[in-house]
Amino acid sequence: MKAITIKPNNIGVEVKDVEIREQLRKGQALIKTVMTGICGTDRGIVSGKISFAYPPEGYTYLVLGHEGLGRVEETGEDVNELKKGDYVVPVVRRGCGECLNCKIGRQDFCETGKFVEAGIRGKHGFMREEFVDDEKYLVKVPEEVRDVAVLTEPLSNVVKAIDELLFLQRRMIWTCEDSTLECRNAYIVGTGPIGTFFAMVLRTLGLQVFMLNRREPSDIEAYISEKIGATFYDTRKGLEGLPEADLIVDTSGVPEAFIPLMKKLKHNSALVLFGTVEGEKAEFVSDLVTEIVEKNILIMGSVNASKKDFQGALNYLSIWKYRYGDVLTRMITRVVSIEEAPNVLTKKVKGEVKTVIKWS
Ligand SMILES: [Zn+2]
Structure with missing residues (x-):
């Protein structure tokens, strides 16, 4: 064959x-x-x-x-x-x-x-x-x-990571006063398929989502972000236009892309590392260590997915087909x-x- x-x-x-x-x-x-x-x-x-x-x-x-x-x-x-x-x-x-x-x-x-x-x-x-x-x-x-x-497969990895994150965030009360997650802001670093899936799952869970890249969105990125109710943000404009973050998901693997964003992290927030790349560097200073400690910031890595996450991914695909039309x-x-x-x-x-x- x-x-x-x-x-x-x-x-x-x-x-x-x-x-x-x-x-x-x-x-x-x-x-x-x-x-x-x-x-x-x-x-x-x-x-x-x-x-x-x-x-x-x-x-x-x-x-x-x-x-x-x-x-x-x-x-x-x-x-x-x-x-x-x-x-x-x-x-x-x-x-x-x-x-x-x-x-x-x-x-x-x-x-x-x-x-x-x-x-x-x-x-x-x-x-x-x-x-x-x-x-x-x-x-x-x-x-x-x-x-x-x-x-399904790329999405299954995202489903697993979010499942892990929500489990770990049960270390305190992370829901809003109305019991939802609608008061929480998430930055997604990188807008490839994985970044897009993180944005879609988090929107489905109710969070406010900012899809970050160092450029204008492509036509398809503009279409998807609008359709799912996320904001595409060009980080060349500086970070002033972004609200503080409850969650940063990095899909780029580039420390230079996500470390500067960490100063926007709130108390009890989380950084999820998903992307990997070789040879990239950035400075990690003790002031940032202090911030992470003093604010109870969670840093979590995630890889791969189990069969139940594949099933979860298929469930999302079914929901999104109705909710988001031709996005998929x-x-x-x-x-x-x-x-x-x-x-x-x-x-x-x-x-x-x-x-x-x-x-x-
Ligand atoms: Zn084993």
Whole structure:
């Protein structure tokens, strides 16, 4: 079958015919790939900027792709929830089998680090015509969001991070006098797909949202921010136009982008770090340490998501389809063929929110 593959420590990507030894076993399903999304991690692996990608045992190459959407083609024995024709999204990380978190389906909190991740570390991804997977790692897609369900994986990571944040903010009363979160202001640093999803989830939870970037919004960014009721803010204007913050979510990974914003953080506020990038620096001074201490500021990192977060993401997609109309379909800014994929994996598409590869 056709697959999009990389070789570790080799820059570049190719479409090639691969033979992957997978047999349909008990509790498993054969999935025909429908779409796969492209994200910064894929491009980082292709360009060699991300060095932690490696192939599964016994292979010299890795099939790329962790944002998958597929259709059940065949089911093995003891598959209960899924049947032929169902649409599914596969979970990315697979547990180490040793630690307690992995044993209860919370491999996003794996303690040993011995997990594998499809399309990233030690497991073939979903940029191939078909794959076999365990039912327990497949999330069933409701019919009404099939056309946008390729967005589930990136959104699942956001759902997990917000879930974690809300749990931690129960350290005191964070709700407003009317019991909602409408009096709380959130800054989102970076306006890519992840930043946009943070803005959408937080708006849905009632917070006031400011989407920050060092430029004017693109047409699609202006459209989305207006539609969801968020404010797009160009930080080149200075920070005076922003209210103080109860929450900063950084999706850029650039300390120079979020550290200067921290002086706007209020008492009992939180900073969520989500983006990662290599080689960026900024000064972290003791005055800022004092601020963080004196104001009970929470700093939280978050990565990956569990199956329940994928389900949560699908629930949001259903809600937003009604609430925000064509916002989700417009977030898929380009659909490319398998043959065009190496090109869009090598460089970012102009005006892109999410580029996806169509498989069937
Ligand atoms: Zn583990």
